[in-house]
Amino acid sequence: MNAYRIVGTPQPQIDARDKVTGRARYTDDIRLPNCLHAAILRSPHASARIRAIDTARAAALPGVKAVLTGTDFERTFGVLPISKDEPALARERVRYVGEPVAAVAAETAELAAAAVALIAVDYAPTPPVLDARQALKPTDDPLHPELQRENNLHKQVEQRFGDPEAGFEQASIVIEKRFTFPSVTHAFTEPHAVQVEIDGRGNLTVYSATQVPHYVHLALAEVLGIDEHRVRVIKPHLGGGFGGKSDPFPHEMIAAKLALVTGRNVRLRFSREDVFFSHHGRHRTQLTMKLGFHPARGITALTGDFLIDGGAYGSFGVVTTYYNGVLLQGPYPVPNFAFRCRRMYTNKPMCGAMRGHGGVNPRFASEVLMDMALVQSGLDPCQARIDLIHRENTLTINEFRITSVGLQRGLEEAMRRSGWREKYGKLPYGKGIGVACGFFISGSALPIHWNQRPASTVRLTVEFDGAVTVYSGASDIGQGSDTVLAMMAAEVLGVDLGQVKVVAADTRLTPVDLGSYSSRVTFMAGNAARNAAIRMRRLLVAAACRLLALPEPGYPAPAPPEDGFRQGGRAPDFDADFLGANPDYSDGFEFADGRIRHLDSGKQTGFIAAVHAAIEGPGILQTVGNYRAPKLGGSFKGAGAGLSPAYSFTAFIVEVSVDPDTGFVKVERATCAHDCGFALNPLAVRGQIEGCFHMGMGQALMEEVLHYDGAVQNAGFLEYKIPSPFEQPEIDLVPSISDESEGPFGAKEAGEGPLAPVIPAIANAIFDAVGVRLFELPLRPDRVLAAMHKAAGR
Amino acid sequence: MDTRIVSAARQGVATRLLSLEVNGQRQQRAVAPDITLLDFLREELGLTGSKRGCDLGECGCCAVLVDGRPMLACLLPAADLEHSAITTIEGIAEGTALHPLQQAMIDEGAVQCGYCTPAMVINGVHLFSGESRPDADAIRTCISATSCRCTGYNRIVQAFQSTAERLAEDPR
Numbered sequence: 001m002n003a004y005r006i007v008g009t010p011q012p013q014i015d016a017r018d019k020v021t022g023r024a025r026y027t028d029d030i031r032l033p034n035c036l037h038a039a040i041l042r043s044p045h046a047s048a049r050i051r052a053i054d055t056a057r058a059a060a061l062p063g064v065k066a067v068l069t070g071t072d073f074e075r076t077f078g079v080l081p082i083s084k085d086e087p088a089l090a091r092e093r094v095r096y097v098g099e100p101v102a103a104v105a106a107e108t109a110e111l112a113a114a115a116v117a118l119i120a121v122d123y124a125p126t127p128p129v130l131d132a133r134q135a136l137k138p139t140d141d142p143l144h145p146e147l148q149r150e151n152n153l154h155k156q157v158e159q160r161f162g163d164p165e166a167g168f169e170q171a172s173i174v175i176e177k178r179f180t181f182p183s184v185t186h187a188f189t190e191p192h193a194v195q196v197e198i199d200g201r202g203n204l205t206v207y208s209a210t211q212v213p214h215y216v217h218l219a220l221a222e223v224l225g226i227d228e229h230r231v232r233v234i235k236p237h238l239g240g241g242f243g244g245k246s247d248p249f250p251h252e253m254i255a256a257k258l259a260l261v262t263g264r265n266v267r268l269r270f271s272r273e274d275v276f277f278s279h280h281g282r283h284r285t286q287l288t289m290k291l292g293f294h295p296a297r298g299i300t301a302l303t304g305d306f307l308i309d310g311g312a313y314g315s316f317g318v319v320t321t322y323y324n325g326v327l328l329q330g331p332y333p334v335p336n337f338a339f340r341c342r343r344m345y346t347n348k349p350m351c352g353a354m355r356g357h358g359g360v361n362p363r364f365a366s367e368v369l370m371d372m373a374l375v376q377s378g379l380d381p382c383q384a385r386i387d388l389i390h391r392e393n394t395l396t397i398n399e400f401r402i403t404s405v406g407l408q409r410g411l412e413e414a415m416r417r418s419g420w421r422e423k424y425g426k427l428p429y430g431k432g433i434g435v436a437c438g439f440f441i442s443g444s445a446l447p448i449h450w451n452q453r454p455a456s457t458v459r460l461t462v463e464f465d466g467a468v469t470v471y472s473g474a475s476d477i478g479q480g481s482d483t484v485l486a487m488m489a490a491e492v493l494g495v496d497l498g499q500v501k502v503v504a505a506d507t508r509l510t511p512v513d514l515g516s517y518s519s520r521v522t523f524m525a526g527n528a529a530r531n532a533a534i535r536m537r538r539l540l541v542a543a544a545c546r547l548l549a550l551p552e553p554g555y556p557a558p559a560p561p562e563d564g565f566r567q568g569g570r571a572p573d574f575d576a577d578f579l580g581a582n583p584d585y586s587d588g589f590e591f592a593d594g595r596i597r598h599l600d601s602g603k604q605t606g607f608i609a610a611v612h613a614a615i616e617g618p619g620i621l622q623t624v625g626n627y628r629a630p631k632l633g634g635s636f637k638g639a640g641a642g643l644s645p646a647y648s649f650t651a652f653i654v655e656v657s658v659d660p661d662t663g664f665v666k667v668e669r670a671t672c673a674h675d676c677g678f679a680l681n682p683l684a685v686r687g688q689i690e691g692c693f694h695m696g697m698g699q700a701l702m703e704e705v706l707h708y709d710g711a712v713q714n715a716g717f718l719e720y721k722i723p724s725p726f727e728q729p730e731i732d733l734v735p736s737i738s739d740e741s742e743g744p745f746g747a748k749e750a751g752e753g754p755l756a757p758v759i760p761a762i763a764n765a766i767f768d769a770v771g772v773r774l775f776e777l778p779l780r781p782d783r784v785l786a787a788m789h790k791a792a793g794r
Numbered sequence: 795m796d797t798r799i800v801s802a803a804r805q806g807v808a809t810r811l812l813s814l815e816v817n818g819q820r821q822q823r824a825v826a827p828d829i830t831l832l833d834f835l836r837e838e839l840g841l842t843g844s845k846r847g848c849d850l851g852e853c854g855c856c857a858v859l860v861d862g863r864p865m866l867a868c869l870l871p872a873a874d875l876e877h878s879a880i881t882t883i884e885g886i887a888e889g890t891a892l893h894p895l896q897q898a899m900i901d902e903g904a905v906q907c908g909y910c911t912p913a914m915v916i917n918g919v920h921l922f923s924g925e926s927r928p929d930a931d932a933i934r935t936c937i938s939a940t941s942c943r944c945t946g947y948n949r950i951v952q953a954f955q956s957t958a959e960r961l962a963e964d965p966r
């Protein structure tokens with residue numbers, strides 16, 4: 001039944017017109033009346049004890065309304081309940097250059113900045129821990145003594161499945177290499193910003209540039225010590241996130257506290273330098289990986305040892321620690337698998353979630369090793385990958401449930417379109433073609449805060465005027481989630497897209513949604529929106545039946561899974577309120593062109609007439625839809641990490657040219673096969689894939705956060721170079737062809753998975769071009785040239 | 795040192811009456827003498843369509859037209875512009891009629907988070923105000939004035955190209 005009117009068609013974002021005219025309001029564009037301006041004093045030291053803070057001169061400045069220091073906050077916080085280790089303002093010690101130490105609210109931004117400059121902090125610098133290896137060493141002064149460890153380990157994860165040693169014995173080729181990755185950062189264009197509005201009853205409305213309004217809401221209440229119901233968090237238009245706005249942040253706590261203390265509205269914005277200080281980017285990673293391969297058996301074993309530099313605080317780090325390992329369970333079966341990942345605290349800005357969270361660096365390693373093994377085996381790296389990719393409806397050794405897989409056919413098509421067979425191994429020296437694959441979650445099946453609530457809930461109303469409003473807590477961060485939710489509601493209800501309004505990411509008006517991270521929104525909020533619309537459709541069908549003197553259609557109860565696989569082989573988590581995932585909604589009626597038509601009899605009524613008939617009783621038409629992930633996964637420790645109701649798969653084929661004189665790498669073109677199931681909005685899918693390519697290519701070739709004595713050295717766009725339009729190649733996109741039975745209309749994620757394979761595809765193309773392998777990112781010209789010289793025996 | 799500190803030191807000491815022509819309208823405000831054009835637009839006039847991405851001339855998001863030429867508002871002292879005509883993103887559409895580039899940006903999916911979008915449009919409007927039909931290189935050069943982290947630029951290039959084609963067929 002693919003006769004959709006709206007889903008599956010390319011749709012510009014519903015607020016695109018606001019964005020091209022400058023009308024879209026981002027957080028710092030809001031103008032609250034009688035507003036104070038806040039400024040933050042940041043630490044100049046990577047590691048120091050705070051002996052004393054003298055705020056008297058700042059407080060005495062006329063126009064200064066409040067000064068805060070660490071002692072004004074009792075509780076620390078963190079996005080994960082298991083590592084709430086971050087203070088809103090440093091207490092007793094500072095742990096990185098740029099850490100907030102004190103804050104001021106004043107009548108103007110200039111005054112606030114002048115006032116923080118008057119705050120005198122007496123620091124006693126202590127020797128900083130500057131990298132993960134140093135952090136492994138025993139110390140009697142760890143960054144976080146509360147963990148009671150003798151070194152600066154934050155989190156260690158070890159998992160083992162099958163018998164890796166036996167697996168390596170079965171291999172015909174075993175390769176082991178060390179890889180090094182610098183930290184990279186999101187570099188979204190809109191700096192962090194927050195504005196807080198306070199009312200006469202002390203209720204706070206917090207406008208923040210955040211991907212996770214719900215988590216900010218919870219953290220604010222906890223850190224400020226106020227009832228949760230006094231907080232409301234609203235995400236205005238957001239200028240990019242990529243994971244960099246997916247934590248509650250100190251500045252949100254600070255601004256809210258300043259509003260509470262002064263009783264005034266407060267505005268706070270970051271400079272670009274502040275954004276680099278606050279970081280939360282991809283972890284600097286050192287890893288050793290070992291791959292066993294046999295041409296007839298595929299991967300026989302894979303082991304990895306990862307050391308990741310977390311910086312000063314926890315953020316999402318525990319999840320990152322798991323993801324480094326577990327996301328290696330795709331896109332190919334790995335029957336024997338073991339890894340250890342250690343996340344270390346260091347005196348640097350903290351790392352957290354960044355697009356492709358935790359899976360990106362290990363993917364580079366595994367896909368480069370894979371390429372080496374395939375080349376050594378004399379296999380075609382593309383064809384061999386196609387043969388190895390997971391089959392549909394299988395379980396991985398760590399009990400990930402693999403449902404739809406559309407990558408075999410996708411990569412075959414990409415091979416054909418890219419002219420792989422004519423090019424691979426046949427291009428002249430300096431030109432090369434390479435391939436790499438990846439896979440990623442469509443949302444985490446388990447919540448961060450353990451509870452029994454649905455993973456996503458959407459409320460939907462239809463008013464007397466026919467307006468359909470989707471109330472969703474999901475955050476549109478530029479990826480177009482508002483649009484895709486509206487598209488799904490419009491599809492189910494047979495109305496124009498323009499008739500659907502979206503109220504999103506407002507924790508007072510919208511049901512709880514956990515946020516925009518882990519590629520969960522389209523799948524989870526999408527299913528919830530679709531279900532809410534289906535329920536609304538049933539109300540309208542009932543009304544139409546009354547108007548048309550037809551019997552109401554009966555609806556089947558959500559069917560228990562037939563083969564046991566659809567729900568992970570376990571008892572399905574159905575309850576009376578749950579329609580299931582992606583249920584069929586055919587009901588014998590057609591909703592289109594403002595009419596509701598009974599297909600058998602041809603009788604019809606107007607959409608609005610049905611709305612009016614349905615609204616008579618309750619006075620308002622309102623439905624709720626939700627999404628619950630099926631019960632998935634094993635029972636071993638850490639089994640929940642990486643569990644997702646569905647996984648996306650990606651392959652990139654990339655052509656490069658390498659200048660033999662300079663080592664400069666240029667990506668000439670790219671072909672992508674991304675299996676996102678049914679592409680709900682092909683325009684948005686394309687945009688996500690092109691954006692992933694940009695970011696992946698940046699990490700591959702040029703991006704790197706540099707530190708000196710713990711201080712970020714390239715805290716600006718001139719020094720932290722991201723690819724320009726001249727570097728970005730054309731990307732030929734193979735349409736996704738799989739169908740994910742549990743995804744809304746068959747969809748899976750597209751926002752993160754495509755990033756990881758970009759980087760190894762480029763590296764593998766460099767090998768095809770000039771015969772060298774590089775194991776450290778970025779693949780800078782000097783490194784490429786040095787490797788070429790070494791290969792040539794110079 | 796933070797420029798805001800410097801200007802704070804002068805604050806209260808002196809303000810001056812500044813009168814600028816913005817989007818065809820003369821606007822007069824009493825401001826700090828060293829106020830940037832970006833602050834004048836955003837903070838004094840409430841024209842927040844011009845975005846602040848760095849305040850240092852690095853991201854390009856604050857571009858506006860000064861006498862028809864794209865300039866970075868965060869770097870310009872507003873006081874130097876009393877004899878100039880300034881056009882911001884709010885002044886590009888004529889009534890409800892969008893500039894063809896604005897429409898193309900929408901249609902081609904060149905808008906994701908939208909934070910770079912006003913500056914992309916401002917630069918493009920200048921490009922397309924020239925006589926000749928810009929070639930691919932001129933288009934990329936124009937686009938490269940603004941950082942975009944979301945799109946990978948492909949759809950933006952596409953929007954510029956389709957605008958160039960459209961204007962070649964139907965010059966305004």
Ligand code: FES
Pocket residue numbers: 845846847848849850851852853854855856857866867868869
């Ligand atoms: S704000 Fe970045 S260039 Fe002006």
Ligand code: FES
Pocket residue numbers: 189239240478904905906907908909910911941942943944945
């Ligand atoms: S659309 Fe987000 S920065 Fe360009």
